[in-house]
Amino acid sequence: GAGVSQTPSNKVTEKGKDVELRCDPISGHTALYWYRQSLGQGLEFLIYFQGNSAPDKSGLPSDRFSAERTGGSVSTLTIQRTQQEDSAVYLCASSLGGGTGRRKLFFGSGTQLSVL
Amino acid sequence: GESVGLHLPTLSVQEGDNSIINCAYSNSASDYFIWYKQESGKGPQFIIDIRSNMDKRQGQRVTVLLNKTVKHLSLQIAATQPGDSAVYFCAEDGFGNEKLTFGTGTRLTIIP
Numbered sequence: 001g002a003g004v005s006q007t008p009s010n011k012v013t014e015k016g017k018d019v020e021l022r023c024d025p026i027s028g029h030t031a032l033y034w035y036r037q038s039l040g041q042g043l044e045f046l047i048y049f050q051g052n053s054a055p056d057k058s059g060l061p062s063d064r065f066s067a068e069r070t071g072g073s074v075s076t077l078t079i080q081r082t083q084q085e086d087s088a089v090y091l092c093a094s095s096l097g098g099g100t101g102r103r104k105l106f107f108g109s110g111t112q113l114s115v116l
Numbered sequence: 117g118e119s120v121g122l123h124l125p126t127l128s129v130q131e132g133d134n135s136i137i138n139c140a141y142s143n144s145a146s147d148y149f150i151w152y153k154q155e156s157g158k159g160p161q162f163i164i165d166i167r168s169n170m171d172k173r174q175g176q177r178v179t180v181l182l183n184k185t186v187k188h189l190s191l192q193i194a195a196t197q198p199g200d201s202a203v204y205f206c207a208e209d210g211f212g213n214e215k216l217t218f219g220t221g222t223r224l225t226i227i228p
Contacts, residue, residue, distance in 0.1 A: 004159070033215070042205060043160070043218040056215060091159050103148055103209055105216060107159030 002026070004108035006092050012114045013082055021077040021111045023092030031097030032075050033105060034067055037089045046090075049075065050097050082115045089113070128225045129196050137222045139189040143210035150216065151180060151191045152205045160205060163191070193224075201226045 005024040013019050025032050034046040045059035049069045060066070064082075069075040079086055089112050093105040129135040141149070147168040152160035166173045166180045166189075173180050179192040189206050203223050207216040 035218075042220040043207075045215060045217070048215050093159075103216070104150065104162055104165060105160075106162065107152075109157070109159045 004092055004094055004106055006090075006108035006111050008111060009109065010112045010114075012116065014116055015084060016081055018078065018080045019082055019113065021079075021090050021092075021113070023075045023077070023094075023108060025073065025075070025092070025094030026106055027073075029094035029096055029106070030072065031095040032069055033093045033095075034075070034077050035091045035093065037091055037110070039088075043091065046077070079113075082113075084115050087113055087115045125220065126223045126225070128227055130227050131198060132195055135193045135196050135200070135224060137191045137193075137204050137206075137224065139191075139206035139219055141187050141189060141206075141208050141210070143208060143217075144184075144187060146208040146210035148209040149180070149182065149189050150207045151178075151189075152207065152218075153200075154203045154205065154221070156202075163204075196224075196226050198226050198228060200224060 004026055007022045011019055030051045032049045035043040036046055037043050047060055047067045048056040064080045067075060067077045077090060089110040091107055091110045093107045095103055095105045150165040151163040153163050154160045164173060164175045164178050164180050166182050168184060171182055177194045181190045191204060193200055201224060203221040205218050205221045207218045209216055
């Protein structure tokens with residue numbers, strides 16, 4: 001079956017513009033995550049969706065960042081008024097969720113965001 | 117939250133030799149750990165996982181060791197191949213909320 005799909009793979013934008021990044025998780029996965037990876041760095045948690053529960057937004061760096069997940073499937077990460085420091089790879093992951101044996105995250109290839 | 121750290125940022129190993137990548141974690145409540153491999157331009161790929169009720173787990177050419185006493189995790193790769201060159205991340209779930217915390221990563225280079 002298909003893995004986690006992220007679009008676009010690359011996005012170049014001007015400072016101050018808004019961007020939307022899309023993630024299609026693996027079918028049947030109830031948990032969806034967004035992480036950010038700056039050049040040569042580890043993965044920084046942004047937000048986590050699990051089923052119909054309220055999302056864990058504790059990792060969002062500012063109120064310019066938001067995400068939603070429609071119908072328990074596709075998710076969109078929106079960055080408003082982009083800044084140069086937002087430049088990074090944005091990774092989406094999904095998992096079966098719901099317990100210790102179901103926490104294995106499957107990652108997409110990421111969206112490389114460049115803010116000029 | 118507590119962070120996961122790695123002892124070495126880079127590691128070079130001769131092809132065919134075994135490699136060991138280390139990871140220190142600080143949250144004694146962590147009950148699940150994962151190793152990921154990330155090749156250039158790709159997302160992290162699952163390698164192997166281990167629960168805190170285990171000390172060792174083996175996969176194909178890879179072994180993960182967990183020492184809860186000193187809060188240390190290691191990934192052993194046997195008979196390394198050029199395709200093993202990548203950045204390796206350890207991650208922990210220390211809060212029971214299914215939110216993994218990742219370390220900075222170790223870049224493994226296999227020398228032909």
